Amino acid sequence: MKRKFGATAENTHVDALLSNVAINYRPEGMIADLIFPMVPVAKQSDFYSIFLRSDALRVEESLRAPGTEANEITREVSTAAYFAKNYALKYGVTIEDRANADPIFVQQLLNGRVEYIMDKLMLGWETRIASQVTSTTNVGSSAAVASAWSDLTNADPLGDVQAGMDNIQDSTGKRVKRIVFGDLAWRNFRRNTAIRNLIFGVDNGGGYPNVAQVKALLEVDDILIGGAYQNTANEAQAEVLAQVWGDNVLLFHTPASPSTEQPAFGYSFRWSAAGLPNLQAERHPYDSRKKREEVEVGYYQGEEIVGADYGFLIADTQSST
DSSP states (O other): OOOOTTOOGGGOEEEHHHHHHHHHOOOTTOOHHHHSOEEEESSSEEEEEEEOHHHHHSOOOOOOOTTOOOOOOOOOEEEEEEEOEEEEEEEEEEHHHHHHSOGGGHHHHHHHHHHHHHHHHHHHHHHHHHHHHTSGGGSSEEEOBSSOTTOTTTOOHHHHHHHHHHHHHHHHSOOOOEEEEEHHHHHHHHHOHHHHHHHHOTTSOOOOOOHHHHHHHHTOSEEEEEOOEEEOSOTTSOOOEEESSTTOEEEEOOOSSOOTTSOOSEEEEEEOOTTSOSSOEEEEEEETTTTEEEEEEEEEEEEEESOGGGEEEEOOTTSBO
16 A cells, blocks of 8 residues: 555554664664563563572482382462553654655655654663662662772772672572673773783783673673763753763673573563554654654563562772772
């Protein structure tokens, strides 16, 4: 069926081309989905299972005598609830915008609207996750640093990080899989004299280590740099830029693939069902009164810390205790 500017109300539809832009577009510096991996759910509100770690790590008697049944084991389970909220934004495409765009660039005009919406939606997701996990009350353990990491000679960022990694492993039996450095913390970590000497050799004039080198040094699956910025000023006020992740460092365990059967620090519960927006782009019809059509993108999601013990926060690395 042909789609054209000036469609009537019943022509509101999901635009496949624009949806493809939305689903494949990843704003620079966003890492929320790597901290709380996305788990599809069938209901907007439901319960997820919490399994006792003591059950999982207990050695069971599995020896079976000939002709007897296998020993039965049990597992204690509790539950907690999630709720997938609806997040959505729209952006108008005025008749003036279309008239001023060359025909070949009309699709780019619409793509740009979708990308701008995605930037906004993902920044919202990023700030919600960062707000949760940089609070000491939401993680299993946390620590301040004895010497501010901005002291590149005397601070011990490697020792601080290793202490956090040991804390998670010794209290849960699981190794840290990922580390999130707020950009301010990352700058000082990679510029630290002791770390540079470990990687490049003592006083050899080497550069600053990159993410791959630090990942190898710490033996983790991923090093994530929280580099997103937000404008904390209200509309019509002077811009105030702030880093979303600040100077915090988050260490956490997460399974290789999202699974509610495996221990993890947190998950994003994405409600997806027929007819529900799930980052598909909708084209709303032309409004003759406003002289515009609209592009909208949305999704339903709840973000939950499901295993606080699997997270460790090094807070305010620019401040000494």
